[in-house]
Amino acid sequence: MKIDLGDVAALARGCAVLGTGGGGDVRTGALAARRAIEEYGAVPLVRPRDLAADALIVPLSGIGAPTVSHEMIHGEEEPRRIAEEIERIFGRPPDVVMSSEIGGANGVAPVAWAAQLGLPLLDADGMGRAFPEVQMVSMYVAGLPADLVIMADVAGNVVTIRPVDGLWSERLARAVCVAAGSHALMADYVLTAGRARGALIEGTVSRALAVGRATEGPAPLRALRDELGAVQLISGKLTDVERRTTGGFVRGTATIEGTGDDRGRRLTLELQNENLVAVEDGRVRAMVPDLITVVDTETAAAIQTEALRYGQRVTVLAWPCDPLWRTPEGLRTAGPRAFGYDLDYVPVEELTK
Amino acid sequence: MKIDLGDVAALARGCAVLGTGGGGDVRTGALAARRAIEEYGAVPLVRPRDLAADALIVPLSGIGAPTVSHEMIHGEEEPRRIAEEIERIFGRPPDVVMSSEIGGANGVAPVAWAAQLGLPLLDADGMGRAFPEVQMVSMYVAGLPADLVIMADVAGNVVTIRPVDGLWSERLARAVCVAAGSHALMADYVLTAGRARGALIEGTVSRALAVGRATEGPAPLRALRDELGAVQLISGKLTDVERRTTGGFVRGTATIEGTGDDRGRRLTLELQNENLVAVEDGRVRAMVPDLITVVDTETAAAIQTEALRYGQRVTVLAWPCDPLWRTPEGLRTAGPRAFGYDLDYVPVEELTK
Incomplete structure (x- = not known):
């Protein structure tokens, strides 16, 4: 092709x-x-x-x-x-x-x-x-x-x-x-x-194309979730974004308060350029190297860390990384400790089952 | 050899x-x-x-x-x-x-x-x-x-x-x-x-060897001066050294007050890692790319910018650079303006005749 x-x-x-x-x-x-x-x-x-x-x-x-x-x-x-x-x-x-x-x-x-x-x-x-x-x-x-x-x-x-x-x-x-x-x-x-x-x-590349195409239909969020095999961590409103740019790196946190079915829940994302750790009620629900993406709830378009704004209606999806990143060397290179988090890696499937 | x-x-x-x-x-x-x-x-x-x-x-x-x-x-x-x-x-x-x-x-x-x-x-x-x-x-x-x-x-x-x-x-x-x-x-x-x-x-390399050997005899300063074909700008005592190191570069000034035959005279050196400009009574007496070196009056050993100390008995010598540095491109590359001095280059022979 x-x-x-x-x-x-x-x-x-x-x-x-x-x-x-x-x-x-x-x-x-x-x-x-x-x-x-x-x-x-x-x-x-x-x-x-x-x-x-x-x-x-x-x-x-x-x-x-x-x-x-x-x-x-x-x-x-x-x-x-x-x-x-x-x-x-x-x-x-x-x-x-x-x-x-x-x-x-x-x-x-x-x-x-x-x-x-x-x-x-x-x-x-x-x-x-x-x-x-x-x-x-x-x-x-x-x-x-x-x-x-x-x-x-x-x-x-x-x-x-x-x-x-x-x-x-x-x-x-x-x-x-x-x-x-x-x-x-x-x-x-x-x-x-x-x-x-x-x-x-x-x-x-094929996967990125398929992921992008999944959001072209009438129910983009559901289609995206299915295409990725992702867990929906929360759907709600961005209520707090704290972010600073140092040495070309963006660091900070973003907090989403649940709406609809998720009312009363609250998820915080730890950011370092990428979304690295998702925490709810002091419990980690997904962590790097697994993938965590914030998307617009309506269009399912991904929102970059730098574009997160108070009041956005967003959904947070998380899904498993490539098995290579789950090997000991993969985790040493890009696991939570490589980013300074004192966390033992647990796959997102286990954290969210 | x-x-x-x-x-x-x-x-x-x-x-x-x-x-x-x-x-x-x-x-x-x-x-x-x-x-x-x-x-x-x-x-x-x-x-x-x-x-x-x-x-x-x-x-x-x-x-x-x-x-x-x-x-x-x-x-x-x-x-x-x-x-x-x-x-x-x-x-x-x-x-x-x-x-x-x-x-x-x-x-x-x-x-x-x-x-x-x-x-x-x-x-x-x-x-x-x-x-x-x-x-x-x-x-x-x-x-x-x-x-x-x-x-x-x-x-x-x-x-x-x-x-x-x-x-x-x-x-x-x-x-x-x-x-x-x-x-x-x-x-x-x-x-x-x-x-x-x-x-x-x-x-x-031969020249550096000859210059070094010139200082091995009984009258090292005179021998060094002759070997270099240098003008003696002043002989005296270091009375003021102002120096700061920023970004790996040493900048500052050093002032020498004349003693003996030079009593009553006073020379100031502008330093940027090297000795770049020598000024006496508001008059420039030598400037980069011509060479200006501070030596110990007794041993004729060169003193580095970073080793200049109050009270040292020193002599300042200046002599012509290689003709290449006096071409327009040579002066554009390493003349006084290349170091931020608003000076037109004048050869040391003319400044000291």
Whole structure:
């Protein structure tokens, strides 16, 4: 199949849902995707199993402060410069583009990058959701060495990092990003399809498309819940949002008071770019790496952390993350303690049964 | 000729003089040089004209906050990692090591780096003195593109920057350096001997050695003055030092009141890591890029900006910079206005005749 103009809106809606409140504004990515498809044509979507073992995958993502990313349309030069650097290093250009992060803008924008490079897009990503740090990707959890990061900024600079590990990769990439004006395009874990086996979260572009399409019918919230296999944590009104932005990260809490069937209940979300923990009456009902998304009760459109406002009528959905995140290494990388919560991970299915 | 154990002290003294108060503590570089010569043997010193046109020169320097550099002995892994990255990029290892900056620790430490790599040292550098910023090198002034910077830190990370220009090179390298713990080894302007023609300041290692040796006799100050062809701006006592360290840069002023023949005179130095401007009675007597160095009146040992103390008996010497720095591009890059002084450059010979 191909991703064409008519698919972009659904893909963007789906990526917003999988972004669990973070991952940047999908509208920026959608605009870039539409423009690139108009200029270069529809983008073939290929499955990992369709690739030859030596096919070179370039996982791409925008890195930077969300507030800056919102205002920027990604240029065409950055993907090209990264592809050139890959050719210099590997002796051949990449064969396929992958989204490093399906949740948020980084799930949609790779359509534009693939179109600009004349490459297909891989139906997979490195998170199955959104996460804030460079090392929080399936390739890292699978134990692949974080041995190469390539960054390109709008000024035309290209920086290649050979970090000793994923944590250094995050630290150095972040510093380069800030120096480059708080926004850059990044290739992380460039790898062959053979090496990628078991280290990607597969089918996530198709899933985002399906999730986005689910909300096109007459009962969008129910359809979305069914498509995700999600538990509805609460439906009600946003009564309190406390949020501060420090160092490019949004932190805070949001409180929802139940209405209708949920009257008398009250759910609090802990936010760090993404919605990370949901608490009701002192009891945790869902926690990272499981997915928690706040949607508009009527339209089922996902609401980003930064767009949460007092009085909104919202529903909070939670559903299981990819099994990779539930492994010991997955939880070490992106479990509740990786975000500073003194909580042992319990799957959302158990917390809500 | 070769640089052997017996040469290190003189080289270090000479590099301190050429450092014009900056360039880091030469003791760190001297210690590294001695250790490396003990382990790997003396280091051949070769002239640019002795190199084949395609010989690959790797200009190296430590980058970072002086306070951190003082406490660190450079590791052996960093030069090796940079050489490996050069081999990856150029398809062959470097042939000769060059000091990017002869003034200060970066003039001495390349002896160690060359010894560790088993390579000769080039009798040339990119400054003929010390300067604080990455783009303030002769290769930049000569118009060579600042198209590649390779950095290696103690943790083992290697970062390659392909900047759009020298100013971006400074900005990105500085950010990586800070993220890497405020110290890294850097290769800047890796180039062939053929391309380097006219873009290096030649003979500066020999010159530093000669300058250092000049101070070994019975009348060190006079011998140093003669060797440098320097004007003695004042001899006296340090009566006021005002200095603050911000963002890894030392800024301030130092005032010397004349004694002996200079009684009644008073000279003020403007400091920014290096001694940049010397003023007497509201009249500038020497300014950057000409060299201004404060030496101990008795031993003629150079005193670093950070080691200036009330009561020291000092003599201030000034002498002409390399002609390259007096070209329009040289002055744009490292003239008084590049450091924020609203002064038109006038050569020290004219200011003091």
